[in-house]
Structures are given as C-alpha cells and as structure tokens.
Amino acid sequence: MDKVELKELTLLAAKIRKDVLELLKHRGYGHLGGSMSIVELMAVLYGKQLRVDPANPQWEDRDMVVLSKGHSGPAWYSALAEKGFFPKEKLMTLNDGGTMLPSHPDRTKTPGVDMTTGSLGQGTSAAAGIAYGQKLKGQDRYTYLIVGDGELNEGQCWEAFMLIAARKLNNCIVIIDDNKRQLDGYTKDVLNPFSFEEKMKAFGFDLVQVVKGNDIEAISNAIDKAKAHKDGANCIILDGIKGSGVKYFEELKSNHSVKFNNDEINKAADDAIAALGEFIEKEEA
Amino acid sequence: MFKLTDDRSKKGTPLAKVVMQTLSDLMNTDDKLVFLEADLAGASSSTIIQKDHPERFIQMGIAEANMIGTAAGLSVEGFKPFVHTFGPFATRRVYDQLYLSGAYAHNTINVYGSDPGFDAGPNGGTHTTWEDVALMRAMPTAVICDAADAVQLEWIVKEFASMKGIHYFRANRKDVRNVYAPGSTFQLGKGNVLTKGDDVLIITAGQIVSDALDAAEKLAAEGISAEVIDMFTIKPLDAELILKEAKGKKAIVSFENHSIIGGLGSAVAEVLAENAVGIPFKRHGANDVFGQVGTQDWLQKEFKLTADDLVATVKGLLK
Numbered sequence: 055m056d057k058v059e060l061k062e063l064t065l066l067a068a069k070i071r072k073d074v075l076e077l078l079k080h081r082g083y084g085h086l087g088g089s090m091s092i093v094e095l096m097a098v099l100y101g102k103q104l105r106v107d108p109a110n111p112q113w114e115d116r117d118m119v120v121l122s123k124g125h126s127g128p129a130w131y132s133a134l135a136e137k138g139f140f141p142k143e144k145l146m147t148l149n150d151g152g153t154m155l156p157s158h159p160d161r162t163k164t165p166g167v168d169m170t171t172g173s174l175g176q177g178t179s180a181a182a183g184i185a186y187g188q189k190l191k192g193q194d195r196y197t198y199l200i201v202g203d204g205e206l207n208e209g210q211c212w213e214a215f216m217l218i219a220a221r222k223l224n225n226c227i228v229i230i231d232d233n234k235r236q237l238d239g240y241t242k243d244v245l246n247p248f249s250f251e252e253k254m255k256a257f258g259f260d261l262v263q264v265v266k267g268n269d270i271e272a273i274s275n276a277i278d279k280a281k282a283h284k285d286g287a288n289c290i291i292l293d294g295i296k297g298s299g300v301k302y303f304e305e306l307k308s309n310h311s312v313k314f315n316n317d318e319i320n321k322a323a324d325d326a327i328a329a330l331g332e333f334i335e336k337e338e339a
Numbered sequence: 340m341f342k343l344t345d346d347r348s349k350k351g352t353p354l355a356k357v358v359m360q361t362l363s364d365l366m367n368t369d370d371k372l373v374f375l376e377a378d379l380a381g382a383s384s385s386t387i388i389q390k391d392h393p394e395r396f397i398q399m400g401i402a403e404a405n406m407i408g409t410a411a412g413l414s415v416e417g418f419k420p421f422v423h424t425f426g427p428f429a430t431r432r433v434y435d436q437l438y439l440s441g442a443y444a445h446n447t448i449n450v451y452g453s454d455p456g457f458d459a460g461p462n463g464g465t466h467t468t469w470e471d472v473a474l475m476r477a478m479p480t481a482v483i484c485d486a487a488d489a490v491q492l493e494w495i496v497k498e499f500a501s502m503k504g505i506h507y508f509r510a511n512r513k514d515v516r517n518v519y520a521p522g523s524t525f526q527l528g529k530g531n532v533l534t535k536g537d538d539v540l541i542i543t544a545g546q547i548v549s550d551a552l553d554a555a556e557k558l559a560a561e562g563i564s565a566e567v568i569d570m571f572t573i574k575p576l577d578a579e580l581i582l583k584e585a586k587g588k589k590a591i592v593s594f595e596n597h598s599i600i601g602g603l604g605s606a607v608a609e610v611l612a613e614n615a616v617g618i619p620f621k622r623h624g625a626n627d628v629f630g631q632v633g634t635q636d637w638l639q640k641e642f643k644l645t646a647d648d649l650v651a652t653v654k655g656l657l658k
Contacts, residue, residue, distance in 0.1 A: 117367075118420050120412075161444055162444065162445050169411075169415055169444065170439065170444035171441070173435055173440075176408050176411075176436060176439060176440045178408070179404065179405045179406075179408020179411070179412065179440065180411050180412040180435070182405070183409035183410060183412020183415070184412040184413070184416055185412070185413070186397065186410065186412065187413045187417070188416060190413075190416075190418070191416070192396065199456060209404075210405060210436075213402035213404060213405035214405050214408065214409070216400065216402070216405075217402070217409065232605050324573070
C-alpha cells in the first residue's frame with residue numbers, strides 16, 4: 055500500500071472512530087467496545103475495498119456487507135455516513151424513537167445496510183445465502199461477513215461456515231473480530247473458544263489469515279489475498295482489542311456497552327474526541 | 340372458482356410430490372425460484388427438483404437454522420426460496436431465524452412444513468407439531484395455509500411462488516382424499532363454503548376437511564344440517580365469511596389437526612368473541628397434549644380427530 059493511500063485510510067479511520075465516540079456520548083450509552091474494534095476494518099472496506107455507490111445503495115453490482123455482530127452498528131453507520139450514504143447529522147439520531155439508525159442494523163431502514171442483524175449468529179447464514187445468490191447469478195461480487203468472537207458461541211455460525219466451506223463460497227469473505235472480550239468478560243473465560251485459526255481450518259477454510267485488528271495495511275492486504283484465492287473459503291481473523299484506539303476504553307473493565315454517566319468517562323471520551331479532531335485537522339490541512 | 344370432487348373416497352397424488360413437481364415445473368420458467376432442503380430430499384420427493392434443476396436445488400445438510408438464514412440471504416439477492424423440512428423443524432426449531440432474518444427483514448421465504456399433527460405417524464411425538472400454526476400466527480405479516488388436498492395444494496404453491504413475504508404451508512407428505520375437482524381455483528384469504536347448512540357451522544382446514552364433510556353427511560342422516568367451511572388460509576383469516584355464515588346457526592365448531600391453543604380454533608374464537616356472536620362454540624383439535632407414535636390412521640383416532648369424533652362434538656354442543 056502506498057503512503058498516500060495509507061494516509062487517506064488512516065484519516066478515514068480517525069473520522070469513523072471520532073464519529074462513534076461522539077454519537078455514543080451524545081446518546082449517553084451504547085456498544086462502544088465492539089464498535090471501536092472494527093473501525094480500521096470499516097475504513098479499509100469503505101475507503102478502498104468495497105464496490106459500492108452511496109448515491110445508489112441498491113446498485114445491482116455492489117459488494118455486500120453483513121455485520122452479523124449487529125451491536126457494532128455505530129461503527130458501520132459512521133462509515134456509511136463518512137462515505138455519504140446519508141447525512142452525517144443523522145448519526146446523532148441513533149436510537150431515537152423511529153430513527154433510521156437503530157442500535158442493531160435494519161435493512162428496511164438504513165441506506166447501505168443490506169441485511170438486518172442483531173440476533174447473533176443469524177448474519178452468518180444470511181451472508182452465505184447472499185454469496186450463494188451472487189454465484190447463482192454468475193456475478194463477480196463479494197460479500198463481507200463480519201462476525202464477533204463472542205458471537206461464535208452461537209452454533210448457527212458453524213452451520214454457516216460448513217456451508218461456506220463445503221460449497222467453496224470464496225466470494226464470502228469471513229472476517230472474525232477477535233477482540234478477546236464479550237459482554238460477560240474475556241471470551242476465554244466465558245466459553246473458551248481455543249483457537250479460531252485452527253477451528254476455521256478444521257471447518258474447511260483453506261485460507262485463514264490472522265492480522266492485527268488495527269493494522270490498516272495488513273487488513274487490506276489480507277482482503278486482496280482473499281479475493282485472489284478463488285478455490286476455497288476465505289477467513290480473516292482480526293487479532294484486536296475491544297475498545298480499540300482509546301487506551302481508557304481498552305482498559306475499562308466492562309466495555310461492551312458503556313454508559314457515559316460520570317465525569318471520568320465523559321472526560322476520557324472528550325479527550326479522545328479532541329485528540330482525533332486535532333489529528334484530522336492536521337491531516338486535512 | 341372451485342368445484343367439489345365427485346368421489347371423495349379417492350386419493351390424489353402424494354402431497355409432497357405435488358409440491359415438488361409443481362415447483363419444478365414453475366422453475367422451468369421462473370429463474371428466481373430456488374429450493375433448499377435439509378437432508379430430506381429422499382423423504383420429500385425434492386429429488387425431482389434436484390434432478391431437473393441441480394443448480395437451484397440447494398442441499399443444506401441437517402442444519403435447519405442455517406437453511407432459513409441462507410434462504411433469507413438468497414431473498415436479499417432477489418431469489419424466491421422455497422424450503423422444506425418436517426413441520427416442527429420448519430417452525431419451532433427455526434422460529435427466530437424465520438422471524439428476524441425472514442419476516443422482520445422483509446425477506447421472502449416459502450416454508451413447506453410437512454407431516455403436521457398426526458401425520459407425523461411412525462416418527463412419533465418428537466416429530467409432531469401441533470403448535471406450528473400458533474407460532475406462525477404470532478409472526479407479523481406471515482401467511483399460513485393448510486391444504487385440504489392435492490388440487491388445493493398445487494394452487495397454494497403456485498400462488499406463494501408469485502408472492503413476496505413469509506408464507507407457511509403445512510401438508511402431509513402422503514396422499515390424502517380428494518376434496519376438490521381438478522382445475523379448481525381459490526382466493527388467498529377467502530374461505531370456501533363447501534356445504535350449506537342451517538344448524539351447525541363447522542370451520543376446518545387441512546386434510547381433515549374431507550373428514551368434516553363425512554361428518555356433515557353423518558349429521559344429515561341424523562337430521563342435523565351442517566355447513567362446512569374450508570378455511571385453508573388461516574392467516575389472514577376470512578373473518579367476514581365467519582360472521583356471515585354464523586348468522587342463524589345453533590352451534591359453531593372449529594376442527595383442526597392442531598392444538599386447540601393458538602390455531603384455527605383460537606383464530607375463529609377471537610372473531611366470534613370480538614364481534615359478540617353469542618352462539619355456542621367449541622374448538623375441536625388436539626387438546627393441549629403431546630404427540631404419540633403410531634400410524635396416521637391410529638393417531639387420528641387416538642387424538643379423536645375423526646369424522647365420528649366431530650359428530651360427537653357437534654351433537655354434544657347442540658344438546
């Protein structure tokens with residue numbers, strides 16, 4: 055990746071991260087940890103890899119994104135807003151009564167959202183079906199399935215993975231957000247998943263790549279490699295940190311859903327927003 | 340327009356075969372139709388589709404939740420999926436998938452739940468569903484049909500293939516007695532008055548429509564005039580017809596191969612109660628019990644779902 059492109063994607067990631075913090079703080083609560091850990095992925099997808107048209111969200115030749123870990127909607131909405139799918143002001147309506155931006159993605163409400171998710175595990179099958187449909191139509195399109203590490207407690211994910219591997223749905227790029235934590239604690243303590251890499255290989259994914267969850271260049275390269283791998287199933291594991299990008303939130307004991315209800319937490323958010331703002335201003339100058 | 344068969348003692352084509360042959364024929368001209376099976380092709384005759392349309396026959400393995408979710412994804416891509424598994428797995432096992440990935444997400448999935456109620460036969464209580472209609476009724480936008488015979492089932496499959504949304508149809512896999520003459524057509528959401536009568540109104544659906552017609556004949560022999568409605572669309576329910584035909588009757592009985600809780604009988608009861616129809620009413624169905632193993636005929640008797648049982652209920656209510 056050339057330096058200009060890396061700079062652009064780093065800037066986009068900063069904007070998405072700032073949006074996430076701003077909209078969750080504005081709302082006073084929300085799924086911060088899992089939103090922060092997919093910020094760099096969203097920047098790579100919407101800044102480089104995805105074939106989408108914000109002016110025509112239903113474009114027939116578009117790539118698809120299924121955010122199966124639906125509670126990370128705030129990160130997705132921020133990316134969609136930055137890309138121009140809807141005005142950025144809309145972000146602040148998250149969870150308002152009847153808003154187009156519910157906490158969990160809804161394909162009937164939000165431009166750019168192709169599948170409704172939130173009941174964990176279900177997006178995996180939907181992504182498999184979308185990818186299957188793309189193949190049936192003989193189209194050269196990709197479906198990006200973003201699934202959480204905690205979400206992989208759900209058996210339905212593994213049913214979907216069997217189908218994706220058995221039918222060689224190489225166009226369905228499975229991305230596991232391995233941020234190590236779920237609502238009740240560390241994934242290894244809640245229900246030890248052991249090795250996702252070994253599990254995915256055992257399930258028939260013949261290209262399993264592990265990259266740092268906040269490494270833009272590595273994520274993008276892994277997606278390039280997955281796209282070029284046509285003979286079997288593709289998986290990318292994001293080795294990341296829940297709450298990624300802001301030390302305070304990374305270290306916060308319970309960071310799955312955060313309430314902005316005390317001075318300390320509000321200051322941490324404000325400081326992070328200010329720092330990101332300065333960075334963005336400097337980069338854009 | 341429908342016409343009743345001349346000979347109700349004759350059976351038609353096995354119902355699973357009707358579904359699969361009808362679909363396979365439709366798939367010849369409609370490239371958006373796809374069929375998903377959860378390792379039951381050998382039991383459902385969907386081998387017909389597998390042979391005729393190998394690309395659009397999707398073998399899911401024994402993974403019903405994934406089957407429904409995959410169907411939802413195919414719908415996102417503009418396909419019109421039909422899926423099959425046994426009734427209990429087609430509804431209660433995959434309810435959240437059908438509800439969220441399907442209905443809530445405005446996707447299209449046509450669900451064939453086979454062997455409802457006593458049709459589970461030798462598969463027994465573990466494979467019996469007497470709550471599938473209750474579950475599906477509570478799902479917003481879902482359409483529910485219970486086919487009386489092969490002629491009606493073929494019409495239902497064709498109708499669903501042309502529609503968007505969540506459509507559930509339940510039917511025996513085996514052949515059942517004919518009710519309708521070939522070529523009969525129907526209207527979704529409209530009940531069919533099969534026999535007019537003055538004393539009792541019997542509202543039924545599914546393969547036991549023919550038993551209800553037998554019961555009407557037996558009652559006639561005893562001087563009781565029974566009217567039978569085939570309410571093959573259980574949702575949306577033809578409330579208008581119920582209220583119209585209830586007028587002047589001495590008794591109303593619902594008759595279904597389903598629990599009396601939440602199914603056709605409950606739906607009829609809601610209409611009667613909310614419209615202050617003060618006519619004696621009884622729900623005749625599986626009486627809040629689990630299923631059992633046996634042949635279909637034995638189970639129909641065991642759970643008191645025969646024509647004679649219906650006659651007894653009607654006479655009891657008229658006393």
